[in-house]
Amino acid sequence: MVLQEFLVKAKVATYATAGEDGEQKLEDSSKELVYEEGDWKYRDRYFGFNPFIGEEIVWRSGTIVWGMNYYGKILSETIDTEELYTFLKKVLSQVEESMPFRGPKTFNEKAFNYRNSYSGSIEEFRGLEMILYQGRRVYELQYHGGTVKK
Numbered sequence: 001m002v003l004q005e006f007l008v009k010a011k012v013a014t015y016a017t018a019g020e021d022g023e024q025k026l027e028d029s030s031k032e033l034v035y036e037e038g039d040w041k042y043r044d045r046y047f048g049f050n051p052f053i054g055e056e057i058v059w060r061s062g063t064i065v066w067g068m069n070y071y072g073k074i075l076s077e078t079i080d081t082e083e084l085y086t087f088l089k090k091v092l093s094q095v096e097e098s099m100p101f102r103g104p105k106t107f108n109e110k111a112f113n114y115r116n117s118y119s120g121s122i123e124e125f126r127g128l129e130m131i132l133y134q135g136r137r138v139y140e141l142q143y144h145g146g147t148v149k150k
Contacts (some may be wrong), residue, residue: 010042014052
């Protein structure tokens with residue numbers, strides 16, 4: 001298995017499927033989602049709700065090989081957060097091996113529009129995702145990361 005393949009499996013199996021209901025709450029006030037397969041391990045740990053900050057880390061055979069940091073927030077006080085996060089989970093379940101950071105470049109459903117722009121590759125990248133509702137930006141998340149060498 002290669003890193004991109006594992007990342008897609010891990011991301012779909014954690015937040016995209018379970019969301020806030022599948023996470024473990026830790027003593028340091030963070031929330032964590034973990035996925036393991038073979039000698040691979042993925043951990044997504046974040047703090048806060050709106051705004052929130054977090055990191056995703058991947059280990060292979062106990063050695064850190066990849067990481068991503070992110071910071072996001074809801075920009076509208078009137079948006080239904082449950083509806084927004086249901087849409088976001090659906091988007092994140094569409095993560096692609098060619099860019100396994102967040103969701104696809106675009107995804108539309110009803111009044112929601114998702115946009116994801118990024119630069120770089122799995123080795124080093126940065127990006128911005130946003131959700132528009134009825135044409136108005138209601139959510140955004142900035143992210144960056146890449147491979148880690150010992």
